[in-house]
Amino acid sequence: MAGIVELHQVVKDYPLGKTVVHAVRGVDLVIEKGEFAAIAGPSGSGKTTILNMIGCVDVPTAGRVVVDGQTTGALSDRELTKLRLHRIGFIFQTFNLINVLDVAQNVEFPLLLQGGLSATDRRKRVEDLLEKVGLKDQITQRPNELSGGQRQRVAIARALVTQPAIVLADEPTANLDSTTGAAIIDLMKELNARDKTTFIFSTHDHAVMEQAQRMIQIMDGKVAES
């Protein structure tokens, strides 16, 4: 059975001044649907680059990345955007909420981009999710009125609102204290267990790694252990 994410001999080079940084040097990786996988490795190991390619915000220099059956290198920017919108949810290290929108609007944003749902359906889905992440009472607040943990919960709600096939989390706990971080991981795990949504997250926090169902260790742009 084909994985929801497949990387075949993936290479990614970045120009950096006059030199070239070989960030990813031939990675083969398959992630199955419903996995709760952590990509771990020291800073500069290439784990974020791999995550970016899985998230379709970047394409490989060589090799093939297949996300939900589509080879990303062959897609246009417009098609990649569409793929991200419909199939991928993002959770960022720095939360990346839109500060001028309130909590509900932030969560609703991807639904509006997708279109198709009525205002009532959207509202219901947003409220259900916010209840699930424990922010029902903060629905009309602006992100800058929330704590870091609360913001990341909003981000999780936003990532899940479109019912994506994959949720990518780039060091989701890096800017949180350990207790809050643990709570966030617990939440992610719970959602993974219930909805069978595939979670892929990068981290270099051991406590977080321990929670992962599968560990993919990256070292010098290569998979060291999977």
Next chain:
Amino acid sequence: MDVLRLIGVLAWRSLLAHRIKSGFVGLLLFSGTFLVVTGSAISRSVERTMETAITGSLAGHMQIYDSEAPDPLEVFGGMGMGQADVGEVPAFEKVAEVLSKIDNVDTVVPMGITNVTVFGRNDIDNVLNGLRDGVRETDRDEIEANVARTRSIVEGMAAESENLELIANESVAAEASRKLKRVQNPRFWDAFAPDAEPGDALTALDWLDSNIAPMASDGELLYIRVIGTDPAAFERSFDKFYIVDGQTIEPGQRGFLFSKRTYETIVKNKVARELDEVYEAVVEDGKTIADDDVLSLTIERNVKQYRRIVYQLDPADVDALADELAAFLGEEADIEKLVQSFLAVDDSNIAERHAWFYEHIAPKINLYEFPVGGTITMRSFTKSGYMRSVKVPILGTYELEGLEDAGVEAASNICDLVTFRELYGKMTDAQMAELDDIRGSVAASDVSRESAEDDLFGGGSDLVAAAPEATFDPEVDAAEEDLVLDVRKIDPNERYDTKQLEEGLVLSAAILLRDPTRLTETLAEVQELVDREGLQLQVIDWQTAAGMTGQFIVVMRLVLFVALFIVFLVALIIINNAMVMATTDRVAEIGTMRAIGAQRLLVVTLFVLETVILGLAAGGLGAATGVGVVKFLGSAGIPAGADIMVMLFAGSALYPTVDILDVGFGMVVVIGVAVLSTLYPAALAAGVRPVVAMQGKE
């Protein structure tokens, strides 16, 4: 729809979130719209008032003239004094007939504009005329008074003859000095004594006429602009026209009307004119003589011109005025000294003396060199290049309502078309017959250039045996000109057939429309019709016909557009920079939106929408402020600073109005500029890669 609403919310909140940037860009857009709305309102108002002034005073809505004319027709005159050659319209009746077929044409007024010269009389001419009258009627008092005045003028000339030595060559100066010495000798004046031989006085007068009078320098040569027209039609068609003094030119009457402006600035006694000038500067404009070099010099010059007053006084008035002046000034002196000290005005007494001048001095002198009721001799070069003079009665002065202070632009004088044709060189049938008679009597005949040699010297085989008075004789030609072209004096009671106004030669015609809003359409219609009829004519609108003045609005609009262009170019660059900086600040936000699935178009829409909202808000405020300011100016009025402004404003102030068009124009421009200035930043924003959302770690 929902997405658009979301973008709207995002745009609005982003504007609020970036208050400083929004405020700054908003201020620029506000100022820009304000400028556009007020500028456009004022320039359109000027255009409207100018149209009223021009169409209602001289030009009409259109002018029609020779399509082969070498020079363009400028009814208010071009820049120089030169005479423009606007060709001819040989048969006005044909033009009138053709134009009558067009519904929108209301009236057609025949016109011929020309420049004429008029010789101002000098004082000695006036005095010698008085002396001649006295001699003719043996009026001893008149003779003695005028002898005394002539001698005093001669003394003045002798005193000034030293200056002549500076500008003339030695022999001329010596000749002048010899002539003046002869008149300064008391024995010269014996000719006018009661016991002199009859005839001596007239001989002496002739000598004075031919030798002394030409030496007086103050007989000015005046250049004036004259419009020959059908006076009744002119008055009927141009509603701004009104008579100030005297009367209008009646149908069939020969006559001349001075424009009040020409009358006041050229014809009026120079001392009075300069006194007026100082009075206006001090009393009306609030200047002070002590601080103003130009005014001080004017007064200094005016004091030296006291003779323009003294020489004009009737002998009987000399003593009376001397007494009045002595009492007024509180000093005893002769009349010359008194007038000089009277004219040496200062800040404290100018108002009082100005009034005193008009009450006591003006009635005793010829305040205007050409009084209403008198005559004027106009000279002009005819088309064939010889000088022609016509002497016509001055019937009055006229003014154009609202344009009283408009300067030379409104200063064309008016005469009847028949007189104009004589000056222009167009002869009536009677005159042609008279010329033919003269030609017959001197055996003159026309010689064409091509056959001149044969005609003059006899070409071919048929040699004419006797050609007594040879056809080419300059003496004879000169004699002929003298006979025909001497000053033609018009009897004030002479009448012509008014049918002459409806046919024959004109230089142009003013066309007045029933519905001026259809000008462009009617212009094309007229041009098409005259072309079809084979008339060699061109039609121009009032703005073109007004020449330099008409072009002013074009220049004004150009200046406005250039100014607005610069303002908006600067605004564009500043807004662009501000937005580019804002984009840099918002890279993470944009990257996030892109990462979670927003297409590039959404980002561009968001950025453009932000400036459009800002443009609508700030532009709306700017437009509202502009409307307010124009409304205020509309009730307070913008005063016309210079003469040309009076013409443009059709009055001493402009009361601008604002129209929905101005607001619409302002808003369109400001939104256009706002969008244009956002395109680059928006493109930059759209180029933000979603991957940046993931950055800031590792």
